[in-house]
Amino acid sequence: MTQRHTTFFIINFLLCLCGTLQAQDTVDATQIKQDTLKLQYGLRIGTDASKLIRTALDDDYTGFEINGDYRLTENWFIAGEIGNEEKTTTNDFLSVTAKGSYFKAGFDYNMYDNWAGLDNMIFAGFRIGASAFSQTRTNYTVYSTDQYWAPQNSSSDSLESSGLSAIWVELIIGIKAEVLNNLYLGINTQLKGMITQDQPVEFENLYVPGFNKTFDSGRIGVGYSYTVSYMIPIFKKKKNKTKKEEEEKKEVDN
Amino acid sequence: MKHLKLYLLLITTLSFLTCERDDLCPETTPTTPSFVIDFYNNNAQDSRKNVVDIYVIGQDNEEVLTGYNLENVNQLILPLRTDQDITTFNITSNTVLDDDGNITSGNTDILTITYARKDVYVSRACGYKTTFENVVATIDGGTDGNWVIFNEAANDNLTIEDDTTTHYFFYH
Numbered sequence: 001m002t003q004r005h006t007t008f009f010i011i012n013f014l015l016c017l018c019g020t021l022q023a024q025d026t027v028d029a030t031q032i033k034q035d036t037l038k039l040q041y042g043l044r045i046g047t048d049a050s051k052l053i054r055t056a057l058d059d060d061y062t063g064f065e066i067n068g069d070y071r072l073t074e075n076w077f078i079a080g081e082i083g084n085e086e087k088t089t090t091n092d093f094l095s096v097t098a099k100g101s102y103f104k105a106g107f108d109y110n111m112y113d114n115w116a117g118l119d120n121m122i123f124a125g126f127r128i129g130a131s132a133f134s135q136t137r138t139n140y141t142v143y144s145t146d147q148y149w150a151p152q153n154s155s156s157d158s159l160e161s162s163g164l165s166a167i168w169v170e171l172i173i174g175i176k177a178e179v180l181n182n183l184y185l186g187i188n189t190q191l192k193g194m195i196t197q198d199q200p201v202e203f204e205n206l207y208v209p210g211f212n213k214t215f216d217s218g219r220i221g222v223g224y225s226y227t228v229s230y231m232i233p234i235f236k237k238k239k240n241k242t243k244k245e246e247e248e249k250k251e252v253d254n
Numbered sequence: 255m256k257h258l259k260l261y262l263l264l265i266t267t268l269s270f271l272t273c274e275r276d277d278l279c280p281e282t283t284p285t286t287p288s289f290v291i292d293f294y295n296n297n298a299q300d301s302r303k304n305v306v307d308i309y310v311i312g313q314d315n316e317e318v319l320t321g322y323n324l325e326n327v328n329q330l331i332l333p334l335r336t337d338q339d340i341t342t343f344n345i346t347s348n349t350v351l352d353d354d355g356n357i358t359s360g361n362t363d364i365l366t367i368t369y370a371r372k373d374v375y376v377s378r379a380c381g382y383k384t385t386f387e388n389v390v391a392t393i394d395g396g397t398d399g400n401w402v403i404f405n406e407a408a409n410d411n412l413t414i415e416d417d418t419t420t421h422y423f424f425y426h
Contacts, residue, residue, distance in 0.1 A: 091277060093381030142373060143279060143381045144286035146333035148312065148319060152286070153336040153384065155373065203375050216377050 039239035040119060041071050044184065046229020051083070060088040063209075067227060069108060074239060079125060080105040085209035093141050094206075100133020102210025104170065112175075120177045121186075127170040129192070131210045134162035135200055161200030166208045168194045168221070182231040192221035279380035286383040287417040289341075289367060291330040291391075296403045296425035302328045303426065309349035309360065313342040324349055330424075331417065334367060336384040341367045347401050347426070361401040364394040369414070386414040391422050402426050 051063040065083030072078055086099040106127035114120055137159040142152040174188020192211055199205060205214055212223045279285065295303035310322035310330070322330070335341045343365045350359035369386040376383050389412040393402045404425040414421055 089378070091379070091381070093279075094378065140373070140382045142286055142336040142384045143376065144333065144336065144383070145281070146286075146288060148315065148317065148333045149335045149337075149341070151337075153371070153373070204378075206378050216379070 038236040039071075039074060040182075040231060040233055041237055042231045042234040044069050044229045044231045046184070046186075046227045048081075048083070049226040049228050050224065051085075060090065062086040065225070067225070067229065072107075075110040077108040077110070077123075077125075078105075079108045080127070081210075083210060087207045087209070088138075089206045089213075093143050095138045095140070096206050097136045097138060098133055098205065098207040098209060099136075100131055100164075100209040102129060102131040102133075102208075104129040104210060106170070106172075108172070118178070120175070122175050123173070123188075125172045127172060127190075129168045129170055129210050131166045131208050133164050133166070133209050134160060135164060135203070135205055135207075136160040137203065159200075159203070161203065164198040164200065164205065166194065166197035166205070166211060168192050168197075168208075168211050168219075170223075174225075174227075176227070176229075178231075182233065184227070184229045184231065186225075186227040186229065188225050188227070190223040190225070192223065194219040194221065277379050279377070283376060283380050284383070284416050285376060285380050286334075286336060287385065287414050289332040289334050289386075289389070289391075289414060289422070290417050290420045291332070291422045291424050292420045293328045293330070294423055294425050299425060304328045305347050305426065307347065307349045307360070309346040309351070309357065311344050313344065313364075319343070324351070329420075332365075332367075334369065334384075334386060334414075336371065339369060339371060343367075345402075361398050362396060363400055363402050364396060365391060365402075366394070367391045388412070389414055389421065393424075 045066065045068045048063075048065040048067060051065050054061050055063055063083065063085040065081055067079070067081040069077040069079035081104040082102070084101045086097065088095065088097045090096075104127040106125055108121075108123045108125035110121045110123045112120060112122035139154065139156040141154045144152050170190045170192045172188050172190045174186055176184045176186035179185050194208075194211065194214070197205055197208065207213055208221075211221045214221060293303055293305055295301050304326045305328070306326050307324045308322050308327055308330075309324060310319040310332070311317070312319065319332070321327075330345075332341070332343060344362050345365050346357055346360040346362040348360045349357060352358050367389060369389040372385050372387060373382045374385055375381075389407070391405060391407070393400060393405060395401070402424045406423050408419065408421050408423070412421060
């Protein structure tokens, strides 16, 4: 008899526990519904303002870029850039013009926990970039440490290497802030690693459109962008509670 | 927000990396080579012999070549012209100059070096260097006769791509 009672009690207790847990679940679910906010999904299209400014100020540079991203999930975005650049690299001994187009595609991950209603980003991402370009040496002067016979030989025989291509990867970190409704300003820097590039015969690429300046010492490249972009809204989707709200709730509970 | 400073720091660090760091040609990089001649004793052809009071000046050049203004040397390092296929030097031994810098005493030989030039890409900062192929040196003793009695190249079809080795041997 006692044993039966005990068994009954245990079963009852477990059922109760389960019931309470279930009840807790339903409470949380309603809580989430109340706390959810709508998150904007859409195509964000923009341009790199730094390239426009540089085109206006720097005689040796012309460049234009269209960039875009699209929200896949709350924090993951598919992103890409397409552009065209012409850059003349000149020093005392060499003048070379690189000219061509590039395309970059990859993903951005937003690491920033927005306050309710805001849609800013601190993000990290990666890209695979490709460029098709040409490089033209317009003139050079022979380098010699002994200037007894100065000036050294100069040549302005143009040497064009066309049909060159390059492929690289990029790590990108940056921020994007919504300054007006659907209008975003951003800044980002890129660290690039060259995978493969066609080098001109008996010469080398000094600049690769999209990759920027190459360094003698290796495959590393760097870049930066100031982005101005506009979000073309497509649909809104409910957003999960943010961590902040959860923390706030915990504090209230305590 | 707590990570913001960290990100800003990262961005700043990356932007410093963009500073130009390879736009100066390092002195250690081999660029246009010079023509290297060793002087040997014509009577004992295995031993080096100094030229006393050497005086070297390029034709069509008003400056005496630095390092060869009345020096005693057993090696001559000559810069070659990169704008034409011939370079000529007047080389005087046992030179005596007057107060105006004119040669009053000594034996002058005319050294003519002919070659084919080839410009080779070095790097972004150093640009191009000139290398010399089919290099031939000839000596004309002039009216006062040769003091360089015999000369020979280090090898046939001499090519000068660097100046770490001797290219020609002069016996006197």
